[in-house]
Amino acid sequence: MDIDIQNVTRTFRGGVTALDDLTLHIPTGMFGLLGNNGAGKTTLMRILAGLLRPTAGRVVVGGHELATKAGQQAVKAELGYLPQDLGLYPDLTARQFLDYVALLKGLDRTADRRRRVGEMLELVALTDVADRRLKGFSGGMRRRIGIAQALLNDPRLLIVDEPTAGLDPEERIRFRTLLSQLPGSRTVLLSTHIVEDVAQTCRQVAILGRGQVRFRGTVDEVVAHAGGRVWSVTTRQDGPPAGVVVSALAHEDGTRYRVVSDIRPSEDAVALEPTLEDGYLALTGAITVAG
Amino acid sequence: MKSFVATARYEFTMQWRKRSVWIVTGVLALLLVAIGAGQLTYVFDASDTKTAMARAALLLQLLLPVGYGSLLADRLVRDRQIRIAEVLDATPADATARLAGKYAGSCAATAVPILVLYLVVGVAYGIAEGDWAAAGWVFAIFVVITLPGLAFVGAAALAFPLVMPTPLFRVLFVGYWFWGNAVTPAAMPTTAQTLLAPEGAYGLRQFFGYDEEIMRPRGDLFNVLRPEVSATTAVLSIALLAVLSVLLLAGANAVQSRSTR
Numbered sequence: 444m445d446i447d448i449q450n451v452t453r454t455f456r457g458g459v460t461a462l463d464d465l466t467l468h469i470p471t472g473m474f475g476l477l478g479n480n481g482a483g484k485t486t487l488m489r490i491l492a493g494l495l496r497p498t499a500g501r502v503v504v505g506g507h508e509l510a511t512k513a514g515q516q517a518v519k520a521e522l523g524y525l526p527q528d529l530g531l532y533p534d535l536t537a538r539q540f541l542d543y544v545a546l547l548k549g550l551d552r553t554a555d556r557r558r559r560v561g562e563m564l565e566l567v568a569l570t571d572v573a574d575r576r577l578k579g580f581s582g583g584m585r586r587r588i589g590i591a592q593a594l595l596n597d598p599r600l601l602i603v604d605e606p607t608a609g610l611d612p613e614e615r616i617r618f619r620t621l622l623s624q625l626p627g628s629r630t631v632l633l634s635t636h637i638v639e640d641v642a643q644t645c646r647q648v649a650i651l652g653r654g655q656v657r658f659r660g661t662v663d664e665v666v667a668h669a670g671g672r673v674w675s676v677t678t679r680q681d682g683p684p685a686g687v688v689v690s691a692l693a694h695e696d697g698t699r700y701r702v703v704s705d706i707r708p709s710e711d712a713v714a715l716e717p718t719l720e721d722g723y724l725a726l727t728g729a730i731t732v733a734g
Numbered sequence: 735m736k737s738f739v740a741t742a743r744y745e746f747t748m749q750w751r752k753r754s755v756w757i758v759t760g761v762l763a764l765l766l767v768a769i770g771a772g773q774l775t776y777v778f779d780a781s782d783t784k785t786a787m788a789r790a791a792l793l794l795q796l797l798l799p800v801g802y803g804s805l806l807a808d809r810l811v812r813d814r815q816i817r818i819a820e821v822l823d824a825t826p827a828d829a830t831a832r833l834a835g836k837y838a839g840s841c842a843a844t845a846v847p848i849l850v851l852y853l854v855v856g857v858a859y860g861i862a863e864g865d866w867a868a869a870g871w872v873f874a875i876f877v878v879i880t881l882p883g884l885a886f887v888g889a890a891a892l893a894f895p896l897v898m899p900t901p902l903f904r905v906l907f908v909g910y911w912f913w914g915n916a917v918t919p920a921a922m923p924t925t926a927q928t929l930l931a932p933e934g935a936y937g938l939r940q941f942f943g944y945d946e947e948i949m950r951p952r953g954d955l956f957n958v959l960r961p962e963v964s965a966t967t968a969v970l971s972i973a974l975l976a977v978l979s980v981l982l983l984a985g986a987n988a989v990q991s992r993s994t995r
Contacts, residue, residue, distance in 0.1 A: 544821065
């Protein structure tokens with residue numbers, strides 16, 4: 444299910460422009476959407492989910508015009524959506540909540556619905572607590588319920604917005620593995636500011652900044668963007684002599700910084716293999732050259 | 735239709751499980767017993783069982799709808815508050831059907847404890863007077879008179895918190911209820927004992943033998959809403975409450991759809 448976004452602008456009351464003449468093609472498969480907080484990712488996700496209308500521009504999802512009611516209905520029938528801030532009804536059990544969402548998604552036949560709910564609970568490893576009320580669920584369990592509800596209708600388009608925010612490392616890995624196993628003929632749109640999530644799950648990626656597409660390509664191309672610009676610098680000073688700090692590690696000789704810099708930050712700087720995070724920092728233009 | 739049924743079913747389940755629905759109604763019932771004990775002779779002195787149950791229903795309606803409206807006030811706005819609205823809005827289910835289902839399910843569940851109290855009163859009267867028709871009459875009053883009133887209160891409780899904070903609605907609603915239903919027209923201009931009063935002044939008098947005259951103080955501007963009691967005006971009163979309920983829900987639907995755009 445391809446997505447075509449053409450010259451989309453979304454301006455909110457008060458004049459805040461979240462998306463600014465954004466054009467992007469998203470093909471079938473896993474697709475990562477990276478960007479800082481406030482880059483416009485959530486606004487774009489909400490537009491694609493039919494929850495928000497663009498102020499200007501055109502969105503076509505799987506051949507359906509999102510500007511029309513019929514188009515929106517057609518997309519929603521094939522959509523799985525996990526929003527950034529997912530709430531659940533505390534008074535329902537996990538099974539009841541999924542049954543409710545399944546009914547709203549049009550799974551009308553009782554036997555099929557029960558089977559599908561059971562499968563989803565199994566998929567997210569929550570069968571044991573299926574009949575417990577959701578108010579007692581941890582953050583990780585709630586996210587898993589979130590992905591289960593999104594997958595109930597076997598969607599051709601799955602939109603997940605910041606799915607691993609707030610999860611512990613084990614939950615995060617479990618979630619990423621689950622997402623990676625999904626695509627097939629689906630389009631899975633993963634929006635996140637956590638670069639590692641995209642690195643582990645996506646080949647295609649777009650980077651958003653200030654409501655516009657800053658980059659569109661493969662993960663390898665993002666990584667390549669930082670080629671020859673990633674350094675390890677150890678110093679006792681407050682910061683590295685040049686570049687943007689990717690990470691810092693206390694060391695017996697001082698602090699060891701991993702930096703992205705156009706120039707070698709110091710004589711003893713050691714060149715490193717770039718990662719997606721390095722490429723992301725290089726592409727978002729956050730690099731400052733000092734020293 | 736399927737979205738309506740699904741939403742009504744699960745909204746009923748959630749509201750039914752809410753302890754406050756039972757606690758608030760129970761506390762109000764105790765309060766009614768405390769302040770209404772002196773009114774028992776008023777109920778038992780009625781000329782027949784039907785009138786006695788009409789009098790009892792009017793006493794029950796003094797407080798119970800206050801709890802009813804307050805308990806329903808968070809139902810529609812909470813979907814946004816607990817951040818579930820987007821998941822539901824992203825389904826192909828029709829938003830209007832979901833709103834209607836939420837209204838029907840949550841209102842029905844909140845009305846159950848009130849129905850139970852009505853039946854308790856009917857059965858208690860039946861035991862005391864040896865007339866088991868009391869339970870039937872009180873049930874009929876609940877269906878014909880109380881339900882339309884609760885339907886109106888429920889629609890208002892779902893709609894108004896979309897445009898004002900829920901606590902403010904609750905305060906205003908309590909004020910409205912006592913002003914518009916409990917106060918006698920002799921005391922001040924009020925919508926009590928008009929066609930628009932959810933207490934069901936016209937239906938109780940026409941269909942259930944409630945035997946006090948409608949008050950029409952000289953010069954009261956609300957007298958235009960106080961025609962003579964007849965079958966037509968009683969039905970009109972019920973119909974007006976139904977129309978107002980639909981209008982309130984339509985308004986809520988419009989506000990909701992605008993807020994998602």
